[in-house]
Every structure is written in structure tokens, then in C-alpha cells.
Amino acid sequence: MTVIVSGAMPMGNLLKNWQIQRRQEAMTGYGFMAPTILIAGVFLFLPILYAIGLAFYRVQLLGEVRYDFTGLRNFIRMTQDERVWIALRNTVEYVAIVVPIQTLLALFLALVLNRQIKGRSWFRVAFFLPTVTSSAVLTLIFMWIYNSNGLLNQLLSWFRLPTYNWLGDPAVALKGIMMMNIWATAPLFMVVYLAALQDIPESLYEAARLDGATGWETFFYITLPFLQPVTFFVVVMGVIGTFQLFDQSYIFSAGSGGPNDSTLTIVLLIYQYAFKNLDMGYALALTLMLAVVLIVSTVIQRQLFKEQHFD
Amino acid sequence: MKPFRWSTGILYTVLIGYALVTFLPFAWALSTSLKPLSEIVAGGIHLIPQNPTLENYRQIFTQEPLFGRWLLNSAIAAFFITLFNLLFNSMAGYALARIRFPGNQIWFFLILVALMIPGQVTLLPKFLILKSLGWLNTYQGLIIPAAINATFIFMMRQFFINFPRELEEAAALDGLGRFETFVQIVLPLAKPALAAQTIFVFMGSWNEFLLPLVVMADPEMFTLPLGLNAFKGEYISYWNYIMAASMIFTLPALVVYAFFNRYFIQGVRFTGSK
Numbered sequence: 001m002t003v004i005v006s007g008a009m010p011m012g013n014l015l016k017n018w019q020i021q022r023r024q025e026a027m028t029g030y031g032f033m034a035p036t037i038l039i040a041g042v043f044l045f046l047p048i049l050y051a052i053g054l055a056f057y058r059v060q061l062l063g064e065v066r067y068d069f070t071g072l073r074n075f076i077r078m079t080q081d082e083r084v085w086i087a088l089r090n091t092v093e094y095v096a097i098v099v100p101i102q103t104l105l106a107l108f109l110a111l112v113l114n115r116q117i118k119g120r121s122w123f124r125v126a127f128f129l130p131t132v133t134s135s136a137v138l139t140l141i142f143m144w145i146y147n148s149n150g151l152l153n154q155l156l157s158w159f160r161l162p163t164y165n166w167l168g169d170p171a172v173a174l175k176g177i178m179m180m181n182i183w184a185t186a187p188l189f190m191v192v193y194l195a196a197l198q199d200i201p202e203s204l205y206e207a208a209r210l211d212g213a214t215g216w217e218t219f220f221y222i223t224l225p226f227l228q229p230v231t232f233f234v235v236v237m238g239v240i241g242t243f244q245l246f247d248q249s250y251i252f253s254a255g256s257g258g259p260n261d262s263t264l265t266i267v268l269l270i271y272q273y274a275f276k277n278l279d280m281g282y283a284l285a286l287t288l289m290l291a292v293v294l295i296v297s298t299v300i301q302r303q304l305f306k307e308q309h310f311d
Numbered sequence: 312m313k314p315f316r317w318s319t320g321i322l323y324t325v326l327i328g329y330a331l332v333t334f335l336p337f338a339w340a341l342s343t344s345l346k347p348l349s350e351i352v353a354g355g356i357h358l359i360p361q362n363p364t365l366e367n368y369r370q371i372f373t374q375e376p377l378f379g380r381w382l383l384n385s386a387i388a389a390f391f392i393t394l395f396n397l398l399f400n401s402m403a404g405y406a407l408a409r410i411r412f413p414g415n416q417i418w419f420f421l422i423l424v425a426l427m428i429p430g431q432v433t434l435l436p437k438f439l440i441l442k443s444l445g446w447l448n449t450y451q452g453l454i455i456p457a458a459i460n461a462t463f464i465f466m467m468r469q470f471f472i473n474f475p476r477e478l479e480e481a482a483a484l485d486g487l488g489r490f491e492t493f494v495q496i497v498l499p500l501a502k503p504a505l506a507a508q509t510i511f512v513f514m515g516s517w518n519e520f521l522l523p524l525v526v527m528a529d530p531e532m533f534t535l536p537l538g539l540n541a542f543k544g545e546y547i548s549y550w551n552y553i554m555a556a557s558m559i560f561t562l563p564a565l566v567v568y569a570f571f572n573r574y575f576i577q578g579v580r581f582t583g584s585k
Contacts, residue, residue: 026413028406029406029410029412030412031490032405032410032493033402033403033406033407035398035403035459036399036459039399040422040459043440044428044433044461046436047433047436047437048436050436050439050440051433051436054436065443112322117319117323125572126330126333129337130333132564133337133564134518134564135518135520136518136535136536136540137557137560137561140539140553140554140557141336141337144340145336145339149354154356183332183333187333240429246431246520251520251540267431270434270435274435280435284435290431290432291428
């Protein structure tokens with residue numbers, strides 16, 4: 001911003017006015033920001049510093065709160081803790097199966113819904129229902145459907161397919177949660193894809209049609225490349241969301257991660273250590289590990305998507 | 312009348328099939344909530360109850376004395392969290408978009424960083440801070456940490472950046488102060504963005520499970536998701552009650568969703584396309 005001053009006399013006044021105005025603007029700005037700065041400071045930025053610091057302590061919560069510095073002991077303990085490996089394996093398996101399926105399903109549904117068809121908005125609203133329903137309710141509904149004489153097993157036996165003890169069998173309990181989550185999350189990403197599909201310029205398709213491209217060719221050479229940034233967004237959000245799996249396994253297993261640790265996830269393990277074993281320092285160290293895993297996986301995905309872009 | 316095409320037929324089959332997949336669990340839950348326990352124990356797939364009854368709903372409110380309280384707690388928390396978010400996120404977004412103050416860029420950068428931090432990472436320190444404030448097991452312990460949201464501060468900033476400046480200048484010439492201009496001129500024109508925010512924040516706080524689980528220890532202070540979980544433990548084989556409670560819990564969210572549906576899609580679009 002340049003201030004052009006002509007004549008010597010008013011210059012001092014102008015400068016002073018300008019300074020007062022600037023100070024007023026600054027005060028207004030901070031006035032508007034005050035609630036955010038206060039709340040984010042206390043409940044967002046301070047906790048991060050706290051987490052990093054306290055992961056090196058043993059925290060005694062019962063009675064008088066006590067902190068004992070233990071150095072790297074929490075982190076060393078992590079590598080020897082069998083339940084950490086179980087939770088990590090469950091979570092990674094969960095992410096690896098759920099994210100690709102829900103992404104493909106979302107893309108497929110969006111492509112179908114993007115066609116000019118009657119009742120399109122009605123279908124969108126219908127598909128969206130699971131996304132607005134709480135995870136607690138969804139989990140209870142599915143537990144009811146999964147019980148050994150429940151709806152799912154009845155349907156499976158109707159089609160002469162094998163039935164399972166979805167709630168009690170360690171081999172399939174996590175699969176049950178996976179199915180539920182794919183079902184519940186795919187519609188959200190479907191809408192994201194729908195929005196992106198509408199941003200693809202129609203002229204590209206017209207040009208392709210003039211060149212005699214088939215439907216599949218336009219899909220692979222126009223639609224898919226155009227959707228790549230959105231796919232990155234969907235996959236990253238999917239990975240972050242699935243890595244944080246908690247509500248479903250907590251309600252499903254009544255907080256235990258059972259049967260036989262088969263639904264134990266990282267966040268559930270962190271919760272158990274913090275509030276069941278009251279081992280806050282160790283739980284914080286596990287939280288830091290989760291944060292690092294999330295950051296690293298985001299960076300890896302970014303790299304993967306970048307490389308594909310240059311193919 | 313267009314001639315029948317196979318592709319259209321397949322399209323509708325897929326759409327209707329998936330709509331069934333979406334609806335069946337809800338229909339089954341609703342149906343269960345209207346059946347007496349004897350019909351459930353008898354087994355068999357009857358989507359339409361043979362002896363429909365509202366008895367289960369009555370039982371929840373009369374037999375479970377805390378159910379009404381949980382409903383109230385959830386409503387209080389969701390109401391204030393939504394109100395504060397609308398006000399604070401808009402104020403911060405407006406300041407970041409429109410007001411030149413030292414540190415503007417730094418705060419914007421910090422908001423972007425905050426966007427990327429999942430709530431689970433800050434959960435335990437948040438608990439420790441709430442504990443030392445003496446806010447555990449209180450409404451403010453649930454409401455204040457959730458009173459702002461980086462995603463919507465970012466969204467409001469993007470909204471206000473594209474907002475015509477002339478209106479504010481006209482208001483300033485009329486002698487309105489910055490805050491009066493904001494409340495009287497700017498906010499009313501931001502209704503679509505505020506509506507999208509309302510629906511997301513309301514749904515988020517209404518459905519939140521982990522934070523109340525950590526903050527609230529006393530069953531009297533439970534919100535509905537926690538209450539429902541406790542309810543499940545208590546009435547483990549009374550699926551008729553559990554499903555009735557689930558339906559009551561889902562209804563307010565559905566009403567809000569039906570009411571703001573248009574803005575919901577807009578909001579997803581806004582947050583989705585970055």
C-alpha cells in the first residue's frame with residue numbers, strides 16, 4: 001500500500017491518522033479472532049505440545065497427579081507390547097480392505113448417479129441416509145442384524161450361502177465392522193465424486209466423441225485423469241478416517257476389542273491404556289505413533305499419486 | 312416415449328438395488344422397534360410386524376429414568392456447540408479474509424495445520440487439561456473444546472473472500488462499526504454457508520461418541536450415544552427396546568438433514584473439492 005503525500009503540512013497528521021487506523025484494524029482483527037485463538041490455544045495447540053512432552057513421562061493420575069520423566073522407556077515398551085502389534089495389524093488390515101472398496105464403490109455410484117435419469121435427487125437422498133446416522137446407532141443396528149439368528153444369516157441361508165457367528169467368531173468379527181463401514185462411508189465420498197464429475201467440461205467429451213472415442217476410452221482418458229485430485233482427497237480422508245476406527249469396535253466389543261482381540265484397533269488400545277489401565281504417558285506415546293503413521297501414510301500417498309500423474 | 316434401452320434398465324436395477332441395500336437395515340431396525348419381544352424371540356423374517364405396538368417406545372421413557380435426561384444433555388450440547396461454531400467460525404473466517412491485522416497470515420497457516428490434526432491425537436492431553444480446569448463431567452467440558460472448527464473457519468474464509476466489498480463500504484459510510492456491519496450486513500448474506508455449517512456441526516456433535524465418553528463419567532451427564540451404549544449393556548437381549556431407543560436417537564438428525572438437505576450437498580461440495 002502506497003501513501004502519496006503532497007505538501008509538507010498535513011504529512012504528520014496523515015501518518016498519525018494512518019497509524020491510528022492501522023492499530024484500530026489490528027484490534028478489530030484480534031477481537032474477531034479472540035474466541036478462536038483462545039479455544040484453539042487451550043484445546044488444540046497446547047494439547048499437541050503436551051502430547052509430545054508427556055510421552056516421555058510416566059503419568060500418575062490417581063490421587064495427586066504426578067509426572068516422572070522416563071525418557072524413551074514408553075517407546076521401547078511399545079515395540080515389545082504384543083497388543084500394540086495386534087492392534088496395528090488389525091488396523092492396517094482394516095484400512096487396506098476398506099479404503100479401496102469404499103473408494104471404488106463411491107466412484108461407481110457417482111458415475112451411475114451422474115447419468116441423466118429420473119428420480120436422481122431422490123436416489124441421492126436415499127443413498128445418503130447412513131452418513132447422517134450416528135455410528136452408535138449404526139453399530140447397534142448391525143449387531144442386531146449380525147446376531148446368530150439375525151437377518152444377515154437368514155438371508156445367507158436363504159441363498160444357501162454359509163452363515164457365520166459374526167459377533168462371536170474372531171475370524172469374522174472385524175469383517176463385519178468392515179462391511180458396515182464401507183456401507184456407511186461410501187455415500188459420503190460418492191457426493192464428493194459427484195461434485196467433481198460436474199466440474200468436467202462437457203466440451204472435452206464432445207471433442208472425444210468427434211474423434212470417435214468409445215465410452216470406455218472417454219472414461220479412461222478423460223474422466224479418470226480428471227478425477228485424480230479428488231481421488232487423492234478421497235483416499236487420504238479414507239485412510240485417516242479408517243485409521244481412527246474407534247466407536248464401532250468399542251460398541252461392538254463393549255470396549256474390550258474382543259472376541260479374542262480381533263476388533264482391537266489402535267485408538268481403542270490407546271483408550272484402554274489411558275482410561276482402563278490409567279497409563280496416560282504410555283497412551284500418549286501410542287498417540288504419537290498414530291500421528292506419525294498418519295503423516296507418513298499421507299506423504300506416501302501424495303508421492304504415489306504424483307508419480308501416476310506423470311505416466 | 313423413448314424406446315427401452317438395456318443400459319437404462321441396468322442403471323435402474325443398480326440404483327434400486329443399492330437403495331434397498333441402504334434402506335434394509337433401517338427398515339429392519341424400525342420393524343424390530345415395533346414388535347413385542349415374543350415376536351422377536353419366535354424368529355423368522357417378518358419385515359412387517361404381525362402385532363405392531365408402540366409399547367417399546369413407552370417402556371424406554373418409563374422404565375429407563377435417565378433416557379429423557381440423555382436426550383436433554385445431547386440437545387443442550389448440540390445446540391450450544393452449533394451456536395458457538397456458527398458465530399466464532401464466521402468471525403474468525405471474516406477476520407482472516409477481510410481484516411488486515413499483524414499475524415493474519417500466521418493464523419491462517421495455523422488453521423490450515425489444525426485442519427490436518429485428527430481429534431484422536433489431541434484427545435488425551437485435552438482430557439488432562441479439562442481435568443485440571445475441573446471441567447470433567449460438565450457441559451462446558453463438552454461444549455467449549457468443540458466450540459470452534461478449523462474446517463469451517465477455512466470454509467468461511469473462502470466464502471468471505473469472494474464476498475462483494477461494496478456492501479461493507481456502504482455500511483461503513485453509514486457509520487456502522489465493524490462488528491455491527493458483520494452482524495447486520497455480512498452474516499445475513501452468508502446464510503447458505505451458515506446453513507451448511509449448521510447441519511455438519513449439529514450432526515457431528517449429536518453423533519459424537521469418543522469425546523463425551525472421555526469427558527462424562529456420571530450416567531446422569533451422558534449424551535445419547537453413551538446412554539445408548541449403556542442401555543445396550545443393560546438390556547442386552549431386549550433388541551426391541553434397543554432398536555426403539557436407536558430410532559428415537561436418529562429422528563432429530565433426520566429432521567435436521569431433511570430440512571437442510573440442499574445445503575448439505577453444497578457443504579460436501581465445498582469441503583470436498585477443496
